[in-house]
Amino acid sequence: MNRQNLLFAAGVALAAALNPAPYELIPLVLGSCATASQARALLEKVRLIAQPFAPGYPLAPLHWQVAGPDGSFILEPMEDGLHFYEDKAGVLTNNPPYPYQVMNLNNYRALSPATPPNTFDPEMDLSVYGQGLGGLGQGKAAKALRFVLEN
Secondary structure, three states: OHHHHHHHHHHHHHHHHOOOOHHHHHHHHHHHOOOHHHHHHHHOOOOOOOOOOOOOOOOOOOOEEEEEOOEEEEEEEEOOEEEEEEOOOOOOOOOOOHHHHHHHHHHHOOOOOOOOOOOOOOOOOOOOOOOOHHHOOOOOOOHHHHHHHHO
């Protein structure tokens, strides 16, 4: 009977752990996993509950970047559950969602650390007047730009 009680208690604890609030996710993963693949295996079983940190506080719209010796991934809670993304960019912002951030990088394909050639009018002598001309023409102070700047 003690053995069954212990097994039942462990089952209840595991069930509660797999339905954490967003603020409980970090201690759950760090206390249970040593690698990113172990974290992903655990998180694939998780169903977040919509519980704020304390009464009167809003539900935190958190996204997570999980990194270990074996790789990294992005975890985003969406209305239909948790979404996992390979972390090719090595950057995370909470909003907009990761697929939009990656698609938005298309707007910055022409950016370069090199000085661009004169494609405006090759017959005109348009001399270089400073560094960073490869970064002109795109961006503003927005959430989506933070993702681009960190990439």
